[in-house]
Amino acid sequence: MAGVQLAEVGKAYGAVTVIERLSLDIPAGEFMVFLGPSGCGKSTLLRMIAGLETIDGGTIRIGERRVDTLPPGERGVAMVFQHYALYPHLSVRENMAFGLRNLRVPAAEIAARIAAAAASLEIEALLERKPGQLSGGQRQRVAIARAIVKQPELFLLDEPLSNLDAALRVRTRLELAQLHRRLGTTMIFVTHDQVEAMTLADRIVVLNAGGIEQVGTPMEIYLRPRTQFVATFVGSPRINLLPVAIEEGPAGSARARLGDGTMLDTAIRFAGLPQGAMTLGLRAETVCVTAGDDAATHGTAEVVERLGERTLVHTLLSDGSRLVAEDAGVSAVRPGDRIGLTIDAAAAHLFDATGLGHHRAETA
Amino acid sequence: MPSVAVEPAAAFTVPVPRGRGRQDWRSALFVAPYLLVFVAMLVVPLAMGMWLSTTKGDLFGTERWVGLANFVRLFGDAIFLKAVANTFYFVLLTVPFLTLAGLGLALVLNRQERWAAVLRTIFFASTVLSVTVVTLVWRLVFLPDGGLLGVTAEALGKTPIAFLNDERLAMPAIAVTTIWWCIGLPMVLFLAALQQVPRDLYEAAALDNASRWTTLTRITLPAIKRTFFLVIIIEVILQFQLFGQPQLMTLGGPNNSTRPIVLFIYEAGWRQWELGYAAAAAQVLFAMILIAAMVQYRLSSGKEAA
Numbered sequence: 001m002a003g004v005q006l007a008e009v010g011k012a013y014g015a016v017t018v019i020e021r022l023s024l025d026i027p028a029g030e031f032m033v034f035l036g037p038s039g040c041g042k043s044t045l046l047r048m049i050a051g052l053e054t055i056d057g058g059t060i061r062i063g064e065r066r067v068d069t070l071p072p073g074e075r076g077v078a079m080v081f082q083h084y085a086l087y088p089h090l091s092v093r094e095n096m097a098f099g100l101r102n103l104r105v106p107a108a109e110i111a112a113r114i115a116a117a118a119a120s121l122e123i124e125a126l127l128e129r130k131p132g133q134l135s136g137g138q139r140q141r142v143a144i145a146r147a148i149v150k151q152p153e154l155f156l157l158d159e160p161l162s163n164l165d166a167a168l169r170v171r172t173r174l175e176l177a178q179l180h181r182r183l184g185t186t187m188i189f190v191t192h193d194q195v196e197a198m199t200l201a202d203r204i205v206v207l208n209a210g211g212i213e214q215v216g217t218p219m220e221i222y223l224r225p226r227t228q229f230v231a232t233f234v235g236s237p238r239i240n241l242l243p244v245a246i247e248e249g250p251a252g253s254a255r256a257r258l259g260d261g262t263m264l265d266t267a268i269r270f271a272g273l274p275q276g277a278m279t280l281g282l283r284a285e286t287v288c289v290t291a292g293d294d295a296a297t298h299g300t301a302e303v304v305e306r307l308g309e310r311t312l313v314h315t316l317l318s319d320g321s322r323l324v325a326e327d328a329g330v331s332a333v334r335p336g337d338r339i340g341l342t343i344d345a346a347a348a349h350l351f352d353a354t355g356l357g358h359h360r361a362e363t364a
Numbered sequence: 365m366p367s368v369a370v371e372p373a374a375a376f377t378v379p380v381p382r383g384r385g386r387q388d389w390r391s392a393l394f395v396a397p398y399l400l401v402f403v404a405m406l407v408v409p410l411a412m413g414m415w416l417s418t419t420k421g422d423l424f425g426t427e428r429w430v431g432l433a434n435f436v437r438l439f440g441d442a443i444f445l446k447a448v449a450n451t452f453y454f455v456l457l458t459v460p461f462l463t464l465a466g467l468g469l470a471l472v473l474n475r476q477e478r479w480a481a482v483l484r485t486i487f488f489a490s491t492v493l494s495v496t497v498v499t500l501v502w503r504l505v506f507l508p509d510g511g512l513l514g515v516t517a518e519a520l521g522k523t524p525i526a527f528l529n530d531e532r533l534a535m536p537a538i539a540v541t542t543i544w545w546c547i548g549l550p551m552v553l554f555l556a557a558l559q560q561v562p563r564d565l566y567e568a569a570a571l572d573n574a575s576r577w578t579t580l581t582r583i584t585l586p587a588i589k590r591t592f593f594l595v596i597i598i599e600v601i602l603q604f605q606l607f608g609q610p611q612l613m614t615l616g617g618p619n620n621s622t623r624p625i626v627l628f629i630y631e632a633g634w635r636q637w638e639l640g641y642a643a644a645a646a647q648v649l650f651a652m653i654l655i656a657a658m659v660q661y662r663l664s665s666g667k668e669a670a
Contacts, residue, residue: 050567050571051570051571052567052570052571071570072567072570072571073570073571073572073573073574074573077571078571079567079568079571081564081567081568082564083562083564085562085564085565085567085568086568087565087568087569087582087583088565088586088587089586089587089589090582098569098572098574098582099571099572099573099574102572102573102574102575102578103573150572
């Protein structure tokens, strides 16, 4: 078990910079998720740690060892590929033994490690089969088992769940979390799926355009997004963003004026905010449909999405801006209805013109 | 108990088109163009050739049915037997080398770099040359007086060897010419196969500490096994039909040492006008290629299943 330190690592293909002088410290035993949209460089970063991509600058350390000059096989890492990369002409058993034989691990130990990994992933019955005879989910398990038998210092997982169907993905996600608890090994998991990131990670690195947007625990990322990009990328439905004018409110807090004239007293300190137009960020769960007279504003329901446990109401405000509000699962709202909305202004975020986020003062 | 309404099962059955016979007949139209050409250009000539091999006659004379007499005569004909042996010898000289060298070249040249692309083009370029050009070039190489090898030998103080006039060396010389001419196709086939091998397999192998040799023998070769057998079958079929090179370089000599079956057929049919005899020799060649291809196919599909 070892931590990972990236210091000022960079990568460019010709004139295109993929990773820009990035530094990151991953403590031993952590489940770290690299989250970002396609093309943000998250897989490249993982492959740089694995040694499958060279780096143009900086250093990579795994534990105490500097590894960026070592070939992939000597870095003490095991990787689970997106398309599994199982050797098609070798049986499951041989797939698992392949790396160990290359390291000249004694045959008895290879057999023992395979037996243990096969038992823990429930693939004992598949050991003599070829990858072509397995379903997608079984291949996934074999790929994980092949990584486990190597007893690496670091697991690298490159979107390993993206080829599974929805039900299997949820199950495998749980199993990965259990596996991490059992093994305690450092894991780096790459995904573009925020649900995977939120549910699995000890900490998430949100990447965008080759740089780090934010590093934090899932709830830090969700509740205190450092940038507007992070706020929009994490959370479903997408966070509501409304242009607002800011003035000083009661007790030094910022008061936001929406386009339709609604005034919201946020819990964000006015003093630290830059001048000029800002963007208000409201999560759907902080905007609720109300039938009472406590409504902060009113609008017209355009689309009603019933998710079972809750209902999302896409609402058109009087100034033409749109808000996604939440209502109970058994909501009576229908498209076209005029509805009142309560807004938990204390949970609001403000983003300045550079996209930087401003949040309420942290309460311990 | 509440009753449950059941949809009539008939609602889910696929309607069977009426007049199946006509349906099949219409489907046949789709394969008809190919089938017609195949029958007219391959099956009919093959049958005619088989018929011809049991007759005696020439281009102008009347045909006479002689049964298997042509075949009996063939297997007593020392020149024909020599031609069969020569053909096998040639196939043995060329096919294994073409296959292995084609694979080797493909492995070395399967890269993105510019020099690899240039070399791929150069190695494939010889394939597009006509046999006339190729044999002309190589006759200039093998020429003892002023040829490339002759000049080189003299420069080294050795006596030039007349490769094409030496009974033992003439066939190897033709084999070298053929390999130089034909190496492009196996190389390209292997390159195509190598580029089909998923890159992440190599990455997984690199993470698994596999040496280059292990990667070659455990990842690459198993992945291109089908192409390996395809190349062998194609080359066996092609090289069994050796004709142009000896026709243009040695005329089958010296002392019949480079006369292959096709040259024998050509001479029997078009020089001696013994069409039936030539057709019989052609049937023997057909059977040989068929058997060789079948053996290859059986071997490869057997290994595939294992």
